[in-house]
Amino acid sequence: MAITEDLPPPPPATEPELLELWEDAPGIPGFFSTVDHKRIGMRYIYTCFFFFFFAGAMALFMRGQLARPNAHVLGPQLYNELFTMHGVTMIFLFNTPVLAGFGNYLIPLQIGTRDMAFPRLNAFSYWVFLLGGIFMYSSFLVGKMPDGGWFGYTPLVSKTFSPGLNIDFWGLGIVFTGLSTTVGSINFIVTIFKLRAPGMTLNRMPMYVWSMLVFSFMAIFSVPAVTLATGLNELDRLFGTSFFVPALGGSVLLYQHLFWFWGHPEVYILFVPATGMISQIIPTFSRRPLSGYLWVAGALVTVGFISFGVWVHHMFATGLPPVAMAFFSGVSLIITIPSGIQFFAWIATMWKGKVELTTPMLFAIGFLLIFLLGGITGVMVAVLPFDWQVTDSYFVVAHFHYVLNGAVVFPIFGAIYYWMPKMTGRMLSEKLGKLSFWVMFVGFNITFFPMHILGFLGMPRRIYTYDNGLGWGGLNAMVSIGSAIFGLGTAITLWNWIRSRRHGAPAGDDPWQADSLEWSTTSPPPHYNFASIPLVASRHPLWDQRPLPFATSGDEADTTGLGAEGAVQRETPVTSGIDTRPEGNLEIPHETYLPFVVALGLAFLFVGLLVKAAVVAVAGVGLAVVAVLWWTWRTEEDLAPPDHQAEAPVSVDAG
Amino acid sequence: MTATAAVVTPGATRPSTRRSYPTAWWGMAVLIMTEAMVFVILLAAYFFLRAASKEWPLGGIEVPKLALAIPFSFVLWGSSLPIFWAEAGIRKGRVRRLKIGVALSFVMGASFLAYTLYDFNDLHFGWRDNAYGSTFYTIVGLHALHVFIGLGMNLVVQLKAWLGRYDRGRYASAEVFFLYWHFVDVVWLAVFPALFLSPHIR
Amino acid sequence: MSRRRGRAVAAGLLLISVGGCGGHSPSLLDGHGPEARRVSGVWWLMFVLAAVVYVVVAGFIFVGIRRGRRPAPEDGASEKKAPKDDTFIWLGGIVAPVIILAVLAVVTINTVEAVRKPQNGELRIAVVGKRWWWDVTYPDSGVRTANEIHIPVGRPIDIELTSDNVIHSFWVPQLAGKVDTIPGQSNHLRLTATEAGTYRGECAEYCGIEHAHMSLLVIAEPPVDFDRWLARRDGGAGLTPTSDQAANGQLVFTREACAGCHTVRGTQASATIGPDLSDFGSRQWIGSLTVANTPSNLARWITDPESIKPGTLMPPTALSAAEIAAVTAYLEGLK
DSSP: OOOOSSSOOOOOTTOHHHHHHHOOOSHHHHHHHOOOHHHHHHHHHHHHHHHHHHHHHHHHHHHHHHSSTTOOSSOHHHHHHHHHHHHHIIIIIIIHHHHHHHHHHHHHHHTTOSSOSSHHHHHHHHHHHHHHHHHHHHHHHTTOOOOSTTTTOTTTTSTTTOOSTHHHHHHHHHHHHHHHHHHHHHHHHHHHHHOOOTTOOGGGSOHHHHHHHHHHHHHHHHHHHHHHHHHHHHHHHHHOOOTTOGGGTOOHHHHHHHHHHHHHHHHHHHHHHHHHHHHHHHHHHHTSOOTTHHHHHHHHHHHHHHGGGOGGGGOTTSOOOHHHHHHHHHHHHHTHHHHHHHHHHHHHHHHHSOOOOOHHHHHHHHHHHHHHHHHHHHHHHHSHHHHHHHTTBHHHHHHHHIIIIIIIIHHHHHHHHHHHHHHHSBOOOHHHHHHHHHHHHHHHHHHHHHHHHHHHTTOBTTOSOOOGGGSOHHHHHHHHHHHHHHHHHHHHHHHHHHHHHHHSOBOOSOTTOOOSGGGGSOSSOOTTSOSSOBOOOSSSHHHHSSSOOBOOOOSSGGGGGGSHHHHHTTEEEEEOTTTOOEEEEEEOOOOOSHHHHHHHHHHHHHHHHHHTOHHHHHHHHHHHHHHHHHHHHTHHHHSOOHHHHHHOOOOTTTO | OOSSOOOOOTTTTSOOOSOOOOHHHHHHHHHHHHHHHHHHHHHHHHHHHHHHSSSSSGGGOOOOOOTTHHHHHHHHHHTHHHHHHHHHHHHTTOHHHHHHHHHHHHHHHHHHHHHHHHHHHHOSSOTTTOHHHHHHHHHHHHHHHHHHHHHHHHHHHHHHHHTTOOBTTBOHHHHHHHHHHHHHHHHHHHHHIIIIIGGGOO | OHHHHHHHHHHHHHHHHHHHHHTOSOOTTSOOSHHHHHHHHHHHHHHHHHHHHHHHHHHHHHHHHHHHHSOOOSSSHHHHHSOOHHHHHIIIIIIHHHHHHHHHHHHHHHHHHHHSOOOTTOEEEEEEEOSSSEEEEETTTTEEEESEEEEETTSOEEEEEEESSSOEEEEOTTTOOOEEEOBTOOEEEEEOOOSOEEEEEEEOSOOSTTGGGOEEEEEEEOHHHHHHHHHHHHHTTTOSOOSHHHHHHHHHHHHSGGGGTOBOTTSSOBOOSSOBOTTGGGOSEETTTTEEOOHHHHHHHHHOGGGTSTTOSOOOOOOOHHHHHHHHHHHHTOO
16 A cells, blocks of 8 residues: 555645646636636626625615505516516525535535536536526516516416516526526535545535535425426417416416425525535534534435425415325424424534634524524414415515525525635625624514514515505515615625725635635635545544645555646546545546537527527527537546556656 | 544545446436436326316327337337346447447337337327327427437447447446436336326226 | 514514504404414414524523633533533424424314314305406305405305416405415315404415405405395395486496496496496495595596506596596496
8 A cells, every 4th residue: 555644745735737737728718618616616606696686686676665555666567577586586596506606616625526526517507507597687688577476376477367578588597597406416416425535434524515415416306396397387388288277187286286396395405505504604613513413414314305295385275185285284394303403403512612703603693593483483384274374475475584584695694704715815804794794683683573573464475565554564664674774784795705805814724723624725725626635534624633634646546536646637536425435536627618608509599499589499409419419529538547547647746 | 622633544545346337427327316307297297187187188189009109118128128238248348249239229219219209290189289288298208309319329329439439447428328228218117107008097 | 682582572562463453454363253363373372382482492592602602611521511412402403393393283283174164054155366356256146246245244154266367365364364266276265254344355376467456355244234235236226327427327338348348237238357346336445455436536447547556457448527427426326
């Protein structure tokens, strides 16, 4: 064995050769052709926040309209378009992809590898997301924004009742962006199973990696349902089929089953990675390992399974048989238990630790307090007779904003403060961060708490105005003021973020003294992440393994990817899924335009379908097929055979 | 934070002795999971619509004919056998077996696709007629599209084999194709009984 | 922070009770029938449980932070004394929730059984969700009206809900939970009003541009009054114009576009695209509770419905001022 496992060779972090080998081409060519997971991850995050602030602006306009009874800030058509696009943006263009963006950036670093398993596919999923977002937002340019609600129930979104292009932007856009989620999830799963650093067995993975694994599996199994729901509806609209036409044997409830079979797991698809972030932040700032690691990992997996059995609780008012509804009501109650486990694990972690109230930790605690309420109201709406009263009322609006805004957006903001120093090398201001947190926390509760009461007072969802004599005016005014405060809070973080790029204090490798591998490399990490792959012997490598040992390559061909030679050859080691022993080396492809071209081809397809121009659609498919053939043609070269490798190693030291 | 430093297990970087698949194969395996879900959901939708209607097929459409469907189904399922044979061959480095097996499988798959198109042409109802027609054409058509894509992959594999790009340790794209083709056959194992046989049971 | 939240909760409860007792808001906690009252009972039970859970768990969080902020002890003494993490997670994350959830499951099943059971002597009412109004028929007598549903106090009502267009949802918070109207299927909602009164309801499923203006009233009257109301409709009383102007209005109504969509019993106007107007004069509202039913609002509604309810399917009608006055007089006289 020529592998040294106990001596940490200092990684040649600034080795100019390596940098030259891994660096993208400068300027625009590099921008369109990069396959670096870190650049792609950052791009995801920036793009998502662009959409986030758009969605927030739409929310503020809606709150302007609802601040007073019978107001005329927005007309009904525009209001309906804005609430639809607000929901579509937050679900499809912010929450889901921003979590994928963090995953893109962090997973390879946390599991100690040099890139994703399929770097080009990774670029592809970003381009699809971006073009899908542009596709949906181009509806603003032609003034035909989707207006059927983000959930778009048939027959309201059928050709009969919504003849315009509005719904096509929505339906085709969801199919398009769903592709990005699916491809991204495939990439996450294979990356997590096949590229973990030696020694990082499943029970040593950071909890965030666990959460992204569950995220990905849930996406794999649920996204087909929403793709089919909206896709079959588009077939009805574009080609005149009759899946959802009752008069021709179709069923409108079928649409709801399909939509919510994805829609409920989706809530957990968003929530699970958010809890994964929390499970990284709380232990770091409690200065002790997460309590009940196996409990929490088990809870995540359990949530993943159970979440596929609760979708009907979105349909309690549709007149289903009571026995069926009682079953789903019961399952919806049971799904609270895994969340309870996580909750008490976090409390136990803080209880026995030494808590430091940094900004990320404040966001984590804010998350706990908000999610606790959102979880409790979640139990309430699982209670069938109560749900009959409050479903589609403002109570539900309050509930899901406590969950999707409070329990997903707060962790994401915490993650910005926690990981942005790693990503940019600059600290965000703690002073502004804490201010932002308090403004957001107060604004959040002023905005969403009164909505519970409005629900009790009989205010239904999705109304663009309400009458004077109903007693809803005061609370609505309060909600609108709160939303402005909340918006201000998020703007402070935006400012802090921009400001830090120039004025932030240098972060150093490990500003928080955290435990996971991303903190072992520089901030920002070099393009190759690790010159040598770290060897893991603990759940908390940076706490328990000081100094952190790195692998050097051995005599055996399969292990050359481990050491600096791997970095020289743009390779990363592939390890066995369970015991993480090296199996071979994966070549990290060079920059290429192909992912962008394939995504562009698909965009042509969807535009062609939208404007019913068969030529455009066929040309798009043709472009995509040619690019895919080109892409796959080189597969064998990417996997150089073992005997070729033995000739090639270029030692860094020798160079 | 424990005081004792964790020590790397000796031999943690010793190569795994188990036979391993390339990452591309794993990617295809996960893609198949999501694709399988597409068909599961479509079949569930089919039975959902069927359960909600008094007659099935709807609107007096006759039940699917089996005289050709059964033999060609067996042709499709059988097309996995030459693939198994080819796979065992290339594992030992026999590219010739790969070429023959894959070509044979192509003929079988293509004849099935031809049958499907013939059948579509022969049917007396359309995609738009009612929900039965919509589900029937969509499910069978989507499967046929998968067969078509599989045949395209088949051609790429054959071309690579003829160009001599495969050898004993180097056939990742072929392996990915093998997996995909088996999946296409397995899907038909679910679609055929559901769409062709079950309407005969009343 | 907990104190502020406590105050917010208290303020919220105050608002609920004010809203309920003031009679302004159609509050679901202000139940006027056994169905709504049972559910508000369920709510108060859940509220107490939720408050206890929130206070206890939030207490754990704050104590956890406070404890966690003390300087770490030199030896691991406190670690040993404290309960094991696993025990804590077990008790808090599994045992406690299971007990609470079991209680809720029993409550759920009991309430569902009680609320949705068919009863003897039900009055049947058929309601069809339209864009954006409610078509109401009493199948046993054939009486038809729109948006304002009269029911007798104390008698169980079986409302059959259907739709021939998009999905709507029928919700009268003070009487019962909501049930959707879905094309291709018929749903049933059972409710009873135990006190006379006017209860406001809303469409609760987003149904297009004017979803916000698709409200309804349930007017619960003593059985005697209800029977009188029904008999009056059934007998066709009040349909004869009472003045010359109204008689002229009837002519205009049947001659012009009005009759293309609306019905007034006993006349040639018998179309069913728009609401049945046979008892229009007795209704409190126009346009599914969009504006009060006054002659001036009605005149505006006829000439320019878009200005009142943008997106409504009712087209503007080009009538002279005199014709409008006549039609208004006619319609307001239909009582």
